Amino acid sequence: MIRVFLLISPFTLFLLTGCWDIRExxxxxxxxxxxxxxxxxxxxxxxxxxxxxNIAKSEKTSxxxxxxxxxxxxxxxxxxxxxxxxxxxxxxxxxxxxxxxxxxxxxxxxxxxxxxxxxxxxxxxxxxxxxxxxxxxxxxxxxxxxxxxxxxxxxxxxxxxxxxxxxxxxxxxxxxxxxxxxxxxxxxxxxxxxxxxxxxxxxxxxxxxxxxxxxxxxxxxxxxxxxxxxxxxxxxxxxxTGQKNLGNITFNIGDNESNYITVDIEKLNLEVLPIVKGNQVTFEIDIDFEAILNGFKGNLNVNELEKGIAKKVKEEIKTTYEEGLNLDVDIYRLSEYLYRDNVKMWKRIENDGKIPLTKDSISKITINVNKILSGRKVFQDSVGE
Structure with missing residues (x-):
């Protein structure tokens, strides 16, 4: 039995797993x-x-x-x-x-x-x-x-x-x-x-x-x-970008230039529709979301708020788009929207992956405010129809 053990034991050493190549x-x-x-x-x-x-420790770190x-x-x-x-x-x-x-x-x-x-x-x-x-x-x-x-x-x-x-x-x-x-x-x-x-x-x-x-x-x-x-x-x-929660916008209400209000925007849905007419392509943008009012004074009218929100959003979309054109940049990736919707038209007018864009390429912007929430009602001021 001793002879058998001496013959087997050297070979069993090779079967043992070692840590010689471990990265400590x-x-x-x-x-x-x-x-x-x-x-x-x-x-x-x-x-x-x-x-x-200082990471992943429960005790106080130095x-x-x-x-x-x-x-x-x-x-x-x-x-x-x-x-x-x-x-x-x-x-x-x-x-x-x-x-x-x-x-x-x-x-x-x-x-x-x-x-x-x-x-x-x-x-x-x-x-x-x-x-x-x-x-x-x-x-x-x-x-x-x-x-x-x-x-x-x-x-x-x-x-x-x-x-x-x-x-x-x-x-x-x-x-x-x-x-x-x-x-x-x-x-x-x-x-x-x-x-x-x-x-x-x-x-x-x-x-x-x-x-x-x-x-x-x-x-x-x-x-x-x-x-x-x-x-x-x-x-x-x-x-x-299609993100749901976007933060806030600030805009003027009424005739008083110092009467500003800040509105939080959430639950946004975006749709960009390419409109093809002959060899011309324009884009219609449809955005809907919910708005939440922060602090405000006086009684506000829903229609007035919706107009103010829509005006501000449209201004921002146009401003950024035109800044992109100044850099020869398709900042909203409108070329990709056409590529996904009508690849034949895209191939006809594209140049190195981009389609020609002008200030009039965005032909329509529709802003829908689905709901305006006034938050917790603490004061008597309110939002009316």
Whole structure:
């Protein structure tokens, strides 16, 4: 029996599972955000490494723990810049936690945008759920911004943009998957969220803090950066994305120029109908939603409110559309609506995926306010028919 055991035991060692190739989590640096700039004919890559010590813990965490660190390097290609960072890293760098990609306007120009996207779509550790944003501000400063009240970095606006969409859907977040689809379908243009630095947050009077803000969109195409639409000029974009909850609008009521009212909009439905007449195509836009009144004074008339809401929404849609035309951008992707509805007509008039558009291409905008809610009734002021 002893001889049998001696013969078998060496072979059983090969059947045991080992940990010789394990990747120990505590011995890796985790890339959470990536910024890409293009300066003096070189790519500048910024890697934001997240500190997981303050995340997913029930006990109190140390406020002194650094939430993240930023590393940057330059190279003739993105890959060269990344490998320069590898040489200075003291642990293995893991890309599977990457949550967002921030691109400068210079990095989006010309053929550079396709090169940047190609790098991250080909790499096996990155995912298609990565959110993509653009900025004209300093990428380094934006990556150094941390959420207010010492919240974990995985609650930042760049990595979880849908967190605030229930409050206001100012723009529609775009991930890597949607970006690739949008660039490959008519009109081969995509509007990314434009990120800036907001210095209106204050933690202490002598120590103001900063936060990131979405204040517009930048449009890219297969050929590169097309331009940006910011602030009040981009308001119409929210009505045309098909999102249900959109935030609010403010408009004037009556003859008094100082009598403004703010209305919340929700449960929106959008329909865009291409109208083909010969070789001409126009579009009719039909939008219906519910409105909720915030604070107001006096007794309001429903018809007056509906007219005011419809007028404001139409103005925003037209303003943003015309800003897009100034940039040679099909901001509402009207070309795709025709492509889906009448592909034969689209093929007849399209040029590089886009159809010719003018200010008159939107022939009709119909706004239907299905219901106006006045909220909780606390005062005697009311909304009447």
């Amino acid at each position: 989590p505590q011995k890796m640096h985790y890339v959470y955000g990536v910024g890409v700039d293009y300066i003096d004919n070189q790519y500048v890559i910024y890697l934001q490494f997240i500190n997981f010590s 406020s002194d723990a650094t939430p993240s660190e930023i590393a940057h390097a330059k190279g003739k290609t993105i890959e060269e810049a990344i490998y320069k960072l590898y040489r200075s890293a003291d642990q293995e760098i893991y890309w599977g936690q990457m949550a967002y990609l921030l691109l400068s306007e210079d990095a989006l120009k010309s053929e550079l945008a396709n090169s940047v996207l190609d790098t991250f779509t080909r790499f096996r550790e990155t995912r298609y759920q990565i959110y993509v944003h653009c900025t004209s501000d300093s990428i380094e400063e934006i990556l150094l911004v941390t959420p207010i009240l010492n919240k974990p970095l995985d609650n930042s606006k760049l990595s979880t943009p849908l967190n605030t969409n229930t409050l206001e859907a100012f723009t529609k977040p775009v991930d890597l998957r949607k970006l690739i689809i949008g660039l490959n379908e008519p009109s081969h243009e995509v509007a990314l969220s434009l990120v800036s630095i907001n210095k209106n947050w204050v933690t202490e009077k002598e120590n103001p803090s900063t936060e990131t803000a979405i204040n517009g969109v930048c449009v890219i195409s297969k050929d590169g950066f097309k331009g940006a639409i910011t602030n009040n000029l981009v308001g119409g974009n929210r009505w045309m």
